[in-house]
Amino acid sequence: MLQDYHIHALAHGEYRYTYDWLKTFAVAAREQGILELGFSEHDEYLSRIDTAVLQQLREEFPDINIRLGLEVDYIPGREEHIREISRQYDFDYLIGSIHFIEGWGFDHPDFSHLFTGKDIDQIYRSYFNLVHRAIKSGLFDVVGHLDLIKIWGHRPREHTVEHYVEPLLNSIKAADMVIEINSAGLRKPVKEIYPAPEIIDLVFAKEIAVTLGSDAHHPSQLGEGLAEAHRRLIGAGFKSIAMLEQRQVKLMALK
Template sequence: MKFDLHTHHFRCGHADGNIRDYIEAGIEAGLQAIGISDHTPYFGSELEQAHPRIAMGKSELQHYVAEVLSLKEEYAGKIDVLLGIESDYFPVHAELYRSTLGQYPFDYVIGSVHHTEEISIFNKTRWKGLSDARKIEVKEAYYKLIAQSARSGIFQILGHIDAMKGNYPPFSEIMADHAIDETLQVIAEANVAIEINTSGKTKLSGGWYPSDAILERARHYGVKVTFGSDAHIPGRVADELEQVRTRLKEIGFTEWVYFKQKQMQIVPL
């Protein structure tokens, strides 16, 4: 089975195309299921749309859900359109996110840590002048948040779990293997899936999130895996899906998962 659970569209302010464009791209790519998963609004902000070039406004959420559900009906029999969303994880606002997202019939919610210490993980200037010890602290804090997100019960999938390397490739060399291992164990215990996200190729790091090294350890701990292109243009839907499938088999995985009505569906690779 071929699926892509991570796609965006114009509402987030930094992606091109409408939802129909991504569905059509999924059909063209031979997918059986396409997940629509645009960024949640910033629910913790008092503003209607706190970051117009990052996430949709609060009032757009209901329209987003209605459009995906309408297209799900329209495309029934051609491709399974799944209602997803990508949510930030802010511990201080976790219950607000839980209650707000719980009002809608999402097939799955992707939990992604995009900020630590109130700084974007993609802000490469955050590393300037830091000591080796401080860099380790930052990396450990990042994985601590990912572990907390897994424990929260809000998410079915965790997004791009080493994306902090995106605009700072040396991130991968910072020695914090214990933090990664502890986080992977938490993820496995929580029965949450991690995505293999091929959008790393659009950043300075290149490649996928997470690295092969992390995927090998994820398999060791029994972590479930899924696929998401993190497409921000329709042309990237299902990007490198077959290469990911092949690599997962080489690492030793025999199955991957997707979600319907928040229920894990296990399918062979």
């Protein structure tokens, strides 16, 4: 496997950013033949990142390119704050993600019931409008789990998902951004990679670069589902995958 760029060693704050803990992720990556390993904590845990720990890992695991990323919640009004935090470390990439719609953490199990009785098409419109604003902000390198809104299995009725996504893809292409192929959806109720196969086909048709990520919150999840994501990319026609270093994109062959 080429890479896993979406790793949360701190998970949701329950683990410590120590050498011994992060080493378990690197060992798991080596066992799976992962060549590029990206630690991308949630931005709320930014202050707990220790770059000295990452440097230790790079010295002990010279066969793995260990990257420093950050997954940032895009919420309108946070733009200046995001600019500020992006300067605090020498990041290789920033993942822009949407987890909240007007304060509703729609992907959290405790709030999944709030889909009931709502206009699903309106939810999709609201969600993808926020994704589009994140893209247009110019703050991010990678679009995280593009169609996360489907997490509980709710699908739009009025339009196909491509109707909502295609304008975003045009903006992503114009901004030279990268789209993450995130396998975490396979272990969620929707049981599908983010983004959906039909979107991956559109991404290929528009010649937009992609990365791979498992969204692991524990070493046991590292690389999980990426073999299927890899097969899906090959089936769609992809010949390369994006590698990011100091917020610059290079392509490597997708074998």
